[in-house]
Amino acid sequence: MTWYSFGLLVVLLTGACTNKEESKVNGIEFKANDSEFEILETNDLFINYLEQVDTTEDAKELYDKEIIQPIYDSCFKDGENIHMVEDFLTHPPDDLMLLKSNVDAYDSTRMFKNIKQSLTKSSEYLQGDKKTTVCILPTINKEDPDGFNVGSGKNLIYTHLFDSDQGIQTIIAHEYHHSVWTEKFSSSFSGTVLDNLVFEGKATLFEEIVMGTVSVDWSYNKALWGTIEGDLFKKDLDRTLDILNGNDEIPYRYGYSEGYKIVKSYLEEYPDTSIEEWTKLDAMTIFEKGKYVEKFYQ
Incomplete structure (x- = not known):
């Protein structure tokens, strides 16, 4: 149903930082406006993938092990629109130069700051009952969208070399609305x-x-x-x-x-x-x- 689209300081005000060692995924959890949020980044996973992909014969198996499995439960499992991201889940990146460019340019502090700010402000106007998770992914293919709502409480944002602060926050607000709507009103x-x-x-x-x-x-x-x-x-x-x-x-x-x-x-x-x-x-x-x-x- 969703095609694209689309807290103030990383942990200092209302959030607590968590490092998910069991899945090697870094993230923060925080509360704002009586709502719960989680932001997860995948850049380290893709760094590991890029370091190994040229030395393995089965890129698909490596991609599933290093990228998909560590984030599947948080970012995709039970998402109402998961069928729309089947290609991401099953096909390794085909443009490794583009992927490496976006991985190298990734700014963790900036992304967390903008996503948290947008989620905090968005939840002032509209609240869901579920925890909202945002998973940050590097752009893998040129046709990747800016953002995507996998389902209630599950949102993706793709990083691009040309991202602006306002652009990041706008995408998050857009996908947040999709997420709450999917959770509460999708029966219509x-x-x-x-x-x-x-x-x-x-x-x-x-x-x-x-x-x-x-x-x-x-x-x-x-x-x-x-x-x-x-x-x-x-x-x-x-x-x-x-x-x-x-x-x-x-x-x-x-x-x-x-x-x-x-x-x-x-x-x-x-x-x-x-x-x-x-x-x-x-x-x-x-x-x-x-x-x-x-x-x-x-």
Whole structure:
């Protein structure tokens, strides 16, 4: 269901540092706004992997042993969207130069600081009942997303050489919203293109609430809308991904912008709706009561 997307000081204020020796994964656990959080980093695992991969005949076996098994329970197990990361779980990196560049550039203090800050601020507006875990992964392949929600309480963030502090925090806020929604409200999801537009639109709006800014395309292109309108109520994963992320005919991240504007349109009609209330609402209610087509495409 989720395609991409997306505490103040590392341990000094509200968190306690833990080193998971049994799995060789470094991380911190902390509490904020009556919520529990865990941040895990995998960089040392990938350093070990890179040191050995050229000397082994079975990279897949090494990858499973050194990378997947130490983090599987915390980052993937029982995730509602785990099927969407099957390629990561089963295929070793194919671009070792890219992987090494991101591993070498990794800044642990900076990543922990930004993720903790974003989680703390995000939980001021919306809380889940489960502990939220964020697993930090180096970019392995050029097509890797910025972030991914594996399911309730399980989020991934991929490090890139061009990451900014604001970018890191924005991705975390986006995936945090997905995580809470999946935990509390996913029963209303039927899997249509519209469901996914609104799903991403909610998380994008939440970015704006947490970060104070958002990057969307505010144009209302009637001809472009006409190319997707007939697909809104279909359950078609490939078409959904094309609309969300763009292709030769659809602009980059078109579905994120359109989904955001659909949710904003609803809130213009019902401005007193709380964050938890509009997070809970099903996509059809938001779409129809927000009068989106009536306002902009008729």
